[in-house]
Amino acid sequence: MSMGMGPMRGAGVPVQKSRDLRGTTRRLFSLLGPERFKLALALVLGVASVGFLVSGPQILGNATNILFDGIVSKMLPVGTSKAQAIELLRTHGHGQLASMISGMNVTPGVGVDITRMGQVLGVAALVYLVGATFNYLQGFTMSGLTQRLMSKMRADVEVKMSHLPLRYFDSHSHGDVLSRVTNDIDNLTTTIQQGLSQLMTSILTIVGVLGMMFWISPLLAAVSIITIPLALVVTTLIAKRSQRHFADQWRQTGSLNGLVEETHTGHELVQVYGRSDATVAEFNRQNKSLYLASFKAQFLSGMIQPSMQFISNINYVTIAVLGGYRVASGLLSLGAVTAFIQYSRQFTMPITQIASQMNMLQSGVASAERVFEFLDASEELPDTLEAPLAERAGVQRGAVTLERVSFRYEVNEPLIEDFSLEVAPGETVAIVGPTGAGKTTVVNLLVRFYEIDSGRILLDGVDYRDLSRDQVRRAFGMVLQDTWMFSGSIRDNIRYGRPDASDEEVVRAAEAAHVDGFVRTLPDGYATVLDEDASNLSSGQKQLLTIARAFLANQSILILDEATSNVDTRTEVLIQEAMSRLRQGRTSFVIAHRLSTIRDADTIIVMQHGRIVEQGDHESLMAAKGAYYELYESQFSDAGT
């Protein structure tokens, strides 16, 4: 598969969106490339297994023939030859019987040759056992193959995730990305696991059975083969119709699930705003249409099985009648007819199966397409490795310089134009502005989540572009807006920025962030395991833990992104103390709603509508009576009255 390392194409937009069933299938099979020997082995095993299993009924038929020969022989007078016996029958008016016997291997008067029958049956048992063993080996090989394939695909997705630019995650809904890397991969795994192996067996069985049928009786085989197009036509006719209702069913399910989700989530609102009855009525309406759609889909798709059964029965009857005729006319042995009946039963089954496997494969291919789209999304430019800066190790002072930086998310929407800023080590830069003004854009550029369009950013005098992204990020300690925790212990979460920190250091960081006391009230203390989304913590507590995390990471530059807006008012006092302690000796970028806390910042950057509109210290900005002045007045005019 292609993991295009080329230049970024239009903001991480998937290469193509058109549904290309054939192309996706081909690509899916091309993934099997490294496994082609195993695949060939599985195919050989499959052919062998089908070969053995398919010859079983034929051998059993031989045994039946021996039996039948013996029975008929017994009925004929002892001591006569076969020719004499036939002649005898003819003269007695049993012409039909005579011609049948002429096609048989009879020795008049002698009974069933039990020894020979036993030998033949022994061979049959052996053939079945060997066939089953090959069948098992094929299944064994195939499951190894598919599991390795899916494991590889999951690993590819993981690698891809770390190569995607942040722009991709910002411009795609998390739910959709998640659904691609989880639901779609799951669906694909199930499909490949069950579908591939079964499809192989089904096709091989059809070929094998058909071969045997032609070998036994070309006439009966020709009759049976008519059922193939009949079965296909019936199946596709029904499937086409039921497919429509299935699509309808899934659409209705989606919409009903949406309603359930939304109603249960907004439960209290629905109650207080008196919408219960209206919602139940809407639910019943949708539930009713879902019922109709699913009923039709189930009924129609359920019709395939009985229809195939009917076709199979027609085939059965035809063979019984025609075969009876042929046996009676001595053109065919009874054993051949019995074998044939068994074959015809084995024949319609794989056809029905292929129909349902095709359905399943279609949904699998649709999932594969979505996964491939994800894998094809354009990646971040690789770090320039020509000048890997080992020299950076010594000079962690924390000076940041922006020189004539320009950046825009959309090509036509200029955001930051020609922006310059010099931050000396230890200085504090505050970024203010109303919600949605784009304060996080500055952070995105500083830690190189996004690449600037022109100009340059220097870290301790070194151009970002001469550093790896990781080198840039290692210089920053961050308390971000989203208080993300991973499912693991509190200790490991605090340690996230510095995995090698000792337990004492973790405790010290927690103390500094005033979260130590709270952690100790938990039954398991620092070993308490946070569940997904850390729902067992309040937002304030999560915030405190992220602060502790930043404390421990101990970097020369600090980014505080609306860090204190979620913490309760009393703890905030303590946090602010801790924060100013943390800021000492470090360069810091602070993003906050409250202007009181940033009055003493060295530089204040004022943003509006995504753009930087003002820049300066508190006094000069107040004197300018611009955007900052207005913002400040609106907040403190309240305090004045």
Next chain:
Amino acid sequence: MSLWRLLRRFLRPYLRQISILVVLLVAQTIGNLYLPNLNADIINDGVVAGNLHYIVHTGEWMLALALIIGVFSIVAIYWASQVSMGAGADIRGDVFKQVQSFSARDMNNFGTASLITRNTNDIQQIQLFLQMALTMMVIAPIMCFGGIIMALHEGLKLSLLLLVAVPAMGIFVGAVMVRVVPQFRSMQTKIDRINEVLREQITGVRVIRAFVRNESEAERFDVANVALTKTALNVNRTFALMLPTMMVILNLSSVAVIWFGGRLVNEGAMPIGNLTAFLTYILQILLSVMMAVMVAILLPRAAASGERVMQVLDTTAVISDIVNPVTPHELSGRVEFSNVTFAYPGSERPVLDRLSFTFEPGATSAIIGGTGSGKTTLLNLIPRFFDATEGQLLVNGVDVREQAREELWRSLGIVPQAAYLFSGTVASNLRFGREGASEAQLWRALDIAQASDFVREMPGGLEARIDQGGTNVSGGQRQRLAIARALVKEPSIYLFDDCFSALDAATDARLRAALRTGTENASVIIVAQRVSTIMHADRIIVLEDGRVVGMGSHEDLLETCSEYREIVVSQLGAEAAR
């Protein structure tokens, strides 16, 4: 078993359909069992006797029978689909309605996410099981017993073979299931684990990159991936044993039938045609065992789902209306707390401790305090999401427990902490509490909520699309729309639960000024973290650890309440507290 109870309850209305279904399936199965018998006749009386006419005649019979079987099965499928899908829809409807009657405590006990799954996926599982069970569970036993009877009929002695073949298959299937079922469960937890890691990597992408943890995340993923691959491989390899072994049992049975049957035929104890029929019957008996296995595979999942659904249906809401509710004389909007205490069951310390105060119509009251001080709980008592443990809460002069909740809610306008919008349009969201509101009324509410500017800019204005949860508008816009939604309802009591937090200071200030005029005759109760939001309230209540530590105006509290002063200093600086 819960699933059994659930099915008994929801299948009862379909008894008539189910009886028709069973009759059809029995007839169909008998027909299928009779076909090989006719085939035996063709061989015995037609082929062996050389009677061509008989062969054709019986053939016609078989064809007619096959047609009847086909028609019967299609009609049976019709009823089976109707019953399974119908019962599924009924369960879904009942669960939904049941959840509608739940109180906040019930919602918390189950968890919203879990209730959603129970109302959707779980019922889908049951429906799937029902569809399979309704046909297979009827056919399999009939086919099995019918097959056995027919086999006995064809050859009594030969049927002794069944005593070996059927238990052999049963034991083998049982052994595989015992091994595979726990493996399946373990595989599911491993899939969940991988999905958890991936979800974390998507939601935490900024943090992971900021702390340069790509490599350790990749390791975490690898561990999960290797574990899943290993388990999946085990499961699939064990399962790969299933089909070949069943085929071996089936085929060896056929071999044995011919061996033993052949001797019987030779001794003249059985006609040869019966042997072929017997082969078909033994095949059908063993197939019915396989069918039962397929249903058995689905059973554990369906049983788990059934239990989860039944738990919802068995729950009686903690809070419900009394039999003869009292209707207040007038909807004044007065809210009176009298010695109200609230504690979660089993907890030692109450969340709210003997609170007494009154919210008067026409006045704005604010509640401030740290996290865990009980602000939101206090607010939740008013719409009776929870009941006070002690004391009395009067709304419009009547104890909330004596009112019909729908009646009580009519006078309340709530704006919760997390602003939540419903999918639809801006207008449909605004009309949520009052369907007949005019456009002018909607615009007035939007004006007050400082939302008319951005709504006007949205494509379609009032008719602009809103996604589920309101995810297509910004947090601040969502809050303003939620406020406007409450204003459209024009209730006599407003409950604002910290719903100004995503607004910038300037918008916040303008909104509050407009709100004062927009809610003149109502009681307004605001919970907030930010002092600037509430300092103009007529009265501020300072809560700490569920107790009132200060009550009065901003100026009063600066003088009298040290906790309040502390909050002001921390947020507005020492100057503001002077």
